[in-house]
Amino acid sequence: TLQVLAVANQKGGVGKTTTALSLGAALGEMGHRVLVMDLDPHACASIHLGFYPEEQRTTLYELFLEEDAGKRPAILDNLIASTTNAKFDVAPSHIRLSELEMDLRDRAGIGAILKQCRRHLHDRYDYVILDCPPHVGILLVNALVAANLVIIPMQTDFLALHGVRLIFATMKTLNKALPQPIDFRILATMFDRRAGACQRVLRLLRQKAANKVFESIIPMDTKFREASGMGKTILEVAPSSRGAQAYRHLAKEITANENA
Amino acid sequence: TLQVLAVANQKGGVGKTTTALSLGAALGEMGHRVLVMDLDPHACASIHLGFYPEEQRTTLYELFLEEDAGKRPAILDNLIASTTNAKFDVAPSHIRLSELEMDLRDRAGIGAILKQCRRHLHDRYDYVILDCPPHVGILLVNALVAANLVIIPMQTDFLALHGVRLIFATMKTLNKALPQPIDFRILATMFDRRAGACQRVLRLLRQKAANKVFESIIPMDTKFREASGMGKTILEVAPSSRGAQAYRHLAKEITANENA
């Protein structure tokens, strides 16, 4: 059964794109069929893997713009690209996605476009991972509404703890309109074990939100930046690095939780 | 003569707020009179120093909302708060600033509100530092239009290099409407000297944009997160750390450039 994982946090630079790509690679390595959808108009995930928006014939922008739900499966097929070595497919983004707030304003049901797309994907993929932009808007709402699980990457510091209330508020509001409440897990990212602040915030998280925090922790690792410079994921560039191992650990944790 | 420094980059988590606060502290330590204005609706700079938006009687939101330019000096006076130990004043933010795009939409001259405020600040401060949100919008435009210098903090990796074109495009567009082109400098932040990617990107920057890149480089330093957990700047919490020294170096570079 298809699992849609939304990687979301309205704070910038917390490791959403890194998580979407590395987790995608780790799940692919385990043999699962994975699609990574780049919902960020800045297209960082797409560009990371060499899918330059201006070179794509079709992007997610066309998918969202299409009014006729019956035509979207064909658009999806056109825009999905397979990657050469990474073990997942990609649905690339484009800066025009930032115009959706305006373009879709008077239409109905615009929060459920991605949810409706699940039907066309559920026999082709085991996991669809949504890389979200650091904004609260129509793209994030689509991701939260379509998701089985929302992964919230969070830097373990005091301000990050404060900042995560915003996505909690967004989920709380959406829950009023959804058949069941949004399931989420916090993922500690860029964890610096030498920093007392990191250790304290992690301890606080485990106390206050124990069953909502992943066991897996993503450590600071210079290899992530090396990987983005080479257009590959860390699992390909540095398979035995601490960063790569942490995302494999996360992939196992996620698959194990589903079978639980 | 008043120097307005806008700290801007539409990418999230690159060190804008850290730069605004640490540079503000460093310039204050040198004896200059400094005001840090928090233009980010997420209010990270304000919260970092303990100015919780919901506790403020007046915030920058009221300043922007005021139609009568003659009334803004009084609002400014009301909202500026001095900090106990940090050597600068603060103009706090509020989440309602995110509503300005809507609230100000039909008004004229909304890009020059901060520029017009300079007159009221130029005899009280030597430096006004603007902490910008990671969005291209009316707040960023106000900052760019009001600034003498735009400081662009940038993580030295391949994607950051690609991402910085967006703020270049924004400045290029604004330059067509301004009396003189916007002056800017790139500041390498979160520099990890063990990462080959960082070294390569820095070398590339120095080749391609030599006179537009600061000599000062801000290294990765765990002390920054410690400081945010304690509600103080790194200069107060870890004055001899590499991070603190780097921002002092930047403050000297900025003051030296002006006198040049």
Ligand SMILES: Nc1ncnc2c1ncn2[C@@H]1O[C@H](COP(=O)(O)OP(=O)(O)OP(=O)(O)O)[C@@H](O)[C@H]1O
């Ligand atoms: N564990 C880590 N250790 C070191 N660097 C990391 C780690 N995770 C991510 N990074 C780096 O931090 C930067 C920001 O990460 P990333 O782009 O994944 O964040 P993001 O939340 O997607 O940002 P945005 O909000 O702009 O979409 C990138 O340069 C990335 O390579």
Ligand SMILES: Nc1ncnc2c1ncn2[C@@H]1O[C@H](COP(=O)(O)OP(=O)(O)OP(=O)(O)O)[C@@H](O)[C@H]1O
């Ligand atoms: N040189 C550094 N070394 C280590 N950590 C740093 C450094 N600079 C900033 N940080 C940390 O990185 C995180 C992001 O920094 P900061 O909030 O300044 O970025 P920002 O660009 O203002 O983000 P936003 O786009 O959300 O406003 C914070 O936790 C901060 O403490």
Ligand SMILES: [Mg+2]
């Ligand atoms: Mg991202």
Ligand SMILES: [Mg+2]
């Ligand atoms: Mg900030």
